Amino acid sequence: MVQSGAIWRKSTRSSGNSGDCVEVADNLPGLVGVRDSKDPSGPALVVTPAAWRAFVTFVTRH
Numbered sequence: 001m002v003q004s005g006a007i008w009r010k011s012t013r014s015s016g017n018s019g020d021c022v023e024v025a026d027n028l029p030g031l032v033g034v035r036d037s038k039d040p041s042g043p044a045l046v047v048t049p050a051a052w053r054a055f056v057t058f059v060t061r062h
């Protein structure tokens with residue numbers, strides 16, 4: 001479970017009209033949380049900052 005101190009923000013790549021939004025919490029020490037904005041109380045993926053950077057780099061290059 002992502003810590004209660006998570007500050008969630010919507011991805012700038014998320015669609016504005018269809019509701020397909022990814023939220024990221026990158027303010028947690030040593031963790032990055034990712035969740036579906038349509039289900040904020042649902043599960044969140046938690047990864048290391050290095051793994052998140054690698055993912056973002058891969059996605060932006062492809």
